[in-house]
Amino acid sequence: MERTLHQWFAGSVARFGDRVALEAGGARHTYAELDDLAARLAARILGACPGRRPARVGLYAARDTLAYAGYLAVQRIGATAVPLNPAMPQARNLAVAGAAGLDVVLADAARAPLPPFPSPVLAVALDDLGGDRAEPLTPPDGVDGLAYVLFTSGSTGTPKGVPLRHRSVSAYLSHVVPRYGLGPGDRTSQTFDLTFDLSVFDMFATWGGGATLVVPSRYDLLKPVAFVARERLTHWFSVPSVVSLALRLRRLAPGSMPSLRWSLFCGEPLTLRQADAWRAAAPGSVLENLYGPTELTISCTEYRLPADRARWPRTPNGTVPIGLPYPGVRHAVLDADGRPAAEGELCLRGVQRFPGYADPAVNEGRFVAFDGERAVPAEAAGVMPDDLWYRTGDRVAWRDGVLVHLGRLDQQVKVSGHRVELGEVEAALRARPGVVEAVVLALPGADGELELEAACTGTDLDPVALVKGVAEVLPGYMVPRSVSVLGELPLNANGKVDRRALATTLRT
Template identity: 35%
Template sequence: MEQNFNLALSIYRHALETPNNTAVVCSGYAVTYAVFAERAARLAECLKTANGWRGNGGSQLPRVGILASRNIDACVAMVGACWAGATYVPLGPKFPEERILTLLSLCNFTALIADEEGAKLLKGRVLDACPGLVIYSGKLLEGPTAGRVNLVAAETLPPAAIAEPASMAAQDNAYIIFTSGTTGIPKGVVISAGAARHYLASIGDWLGLRASDRVLETCELTFDFSVHNLFATWEVGASLHILPAPQVMNAVKFARTSRLTVWNSVPSLAGMLRQLKALSPACLPDLRITVFGGEQLPSSTASAWKSAAPASAIFNLYGPTEATVFCLAQAEPLAVTAGRDVISIGRPLAGSEAAIFDELGAVVVDGTAGELAIAGVQLADGYLDAPGLTAERFVTLNGKRWYLTGDLALRDILGDFHCLGRIDNQVKIMGYRVELEEIDAHLRRATEIDLVGSVPWPIVDGSARSLVGFVGVPGGQAIDVDRVIARLKANIPAYMVPNRIVALESMPVNASGKVDRRALREMLEKDAV
């Protein structure tokens, strides 16, 4: 019998075996696996009525947009799309309208599911750009133009039997996550069901997750860390506890009240809690597993965390979206990267392979820096409708397919890998991956000035907290900073908007005539002294 790789299978299995166990908790409301599965199945039945669904003769797997934040409705929407046999694509409700319109134009959705916050955006140009079927929670602000869009309230969906999720093959697309692109247009990373299932089947065993665990969720669906947080939890039948964004400053209190046993977050959150003096000794006694990922983990943050959660094992996980969440990991004892004060990214997880290449594509000797490349079963299929970019980043060397991460790294003599930063101008802002060239592109549009440059700043514990945008204005002409910021906020997510715009009469350039970002950073460092 052919294997079913549908990501919703774990929820289906636990709904049958442990129906009364808690699957998701958010804002004081808990949902059991039985209720979770029934709600997802209900959505799936409605989705399959959409025009152009796979069962209606279409050759491509249907795509379902998830316009939702981190909450129970968002989880149900995502699992419902999987259950129906679709590729899910998360869209952030906090994204500017222009960003949402761009993603709607790129994806050719068969259907869209919106939570209560997402439903507020279903108006005007967004509604006009929606696919033919939209399922929503909450209330709508306006109806469709000429009835082109079938708007269905989730609360009106009839009950559905909990039947096995639609069959999906290993090569079918499980999800598409959009990341920042160098041209100003986001790029969609296409992950197969086989790659995702491999990761989920192996990471739970490696970490030692249990059905009795109470697991923290801190990420939006648009951040692929969420794939780990959600599906790895449900894979073992544990309960997911969603930390609402407004409560992030009180994360320690939330963890204590919820008696969390597993913590998942970017290191920046731990660093922020440390700055707030919230990490007192043994303040997190119930934690037994801590997973940090998405950005570099400062050794000082790891030490403070160990004091706050003495019973917890710390795992530092590394992986680009293109390698299905995480593909390398450092377990305790935590090795420190020499001269960097950050934790090593460790060694490849099962099914993944890592190597350091020089500019000619040859493997370098241990201890030598080069570009980190990843191979194995978790590699993405490539970028959505971008064969040129896919061929550039996914290369075949010595008969093996590799993804070139763009990260500068080395492998030490013990076999541990150490990430040394970016080769190109891609940075992490609070765990989100950002291309500085994309910021520049939007900065040019917002200022109508060609000579611009963006720099990650400030750097706290080795991680960027925000950005500073520089604009070349010969003659010392003034720019309307508030107007520029407003334009940027209308087109890109908040984490990509510089927190400061600096006008320079003379923009520093390097020998090739490009804006010298190093010189810009030195200006900021000098001003900070």
């Protein structure tokens, strides 16, 4: 049965009201208590919008009870949640708030002074909510309504709004909740910021099954193995770079996470080496590699590593396969001419596909019509019909009956699990005084993880000042590790920037 996000949570409130739903910041809240907080926050949101129900509500809070109760409050009144991250630069949050067309921003009063949002701001504290409760409201469009809008990196320098419908999230949850056996007594990790779509799994797969969501502190995120062991987690979900961090710190001792039953990774390629190290530390855990762009609702393919290490796959790039799509998701691998191929661009459609970007102009070139023989570009106007295929921009290949991710076809990369358009970082550099040209590359660091390196041309440029300037407008994961000032950029025979030659220059 299709359900809204609120209905997924409300079902567990009815069945498991006295079970612990959330542990965050030293506080524990049962399902009934968290539902009560959400109901009172919902009343405050409605009170801030007299005479009308808000359609889109910004949420300026993170990693505490207010953030999670606030997210549930937005869902309770049938509005669309637009998370904002207090850890990001003010300019980024203001750009997202402006592009989202928010009716109101629910903000943590403890984070004052608050940014000058273009929408009314409701600053609240949990100890001063009042006793009024709001009854649940159905979204105006039911399960076809928007559950949330997330903003990802855009190549033009402007974040792209990705709206997702309740119907899509419900289909996703209907698959993952039973697959991972989530239920009372299970304890799940919450490693992702709410601006990252994988956080929706953390919250609603957990709450949809009646399990307990355990939120690590920023300090705990630096020591994931100790966190898992201390909190006796049964389910872990993170980006693979967490494994690299634990390896660097020499924390992945064999058998160090005995409580884990499931280990899930998504957001960037998972290497076989990372998987092997994590499996040794959590020998009782089933390990799955997931894949999915934000546009396909959190994740949409899965690959389970065999229990027998001798049966693990061998892939051309040393990564774990991304497997096969979920039920209700169709896939096609197309070559440069739009024809089916053993290796090419992965295109997807189905119930989990988003309806098109918040700004319809961004749809241009992202959708195709495919008759089974050849794909042709689709017109990018309004809501994109469900029968169109979304072009992921990811290059994949068939290997032994499953899909292997081979990299990006464009300039989009993953840094610590975050999707980054190199063009957006280049645009931020070009906006700095004196910069004429800017090129950003994602290059492997000493530990194999991707790092951003930049090269600029111009007059009177200070590399340190350029890095600081970008940090003022972009999130930390989008800030180049260093900027090299060059007299000119290397060009290839076609007069385009020779990125391979530039990479050699930046690494010498």
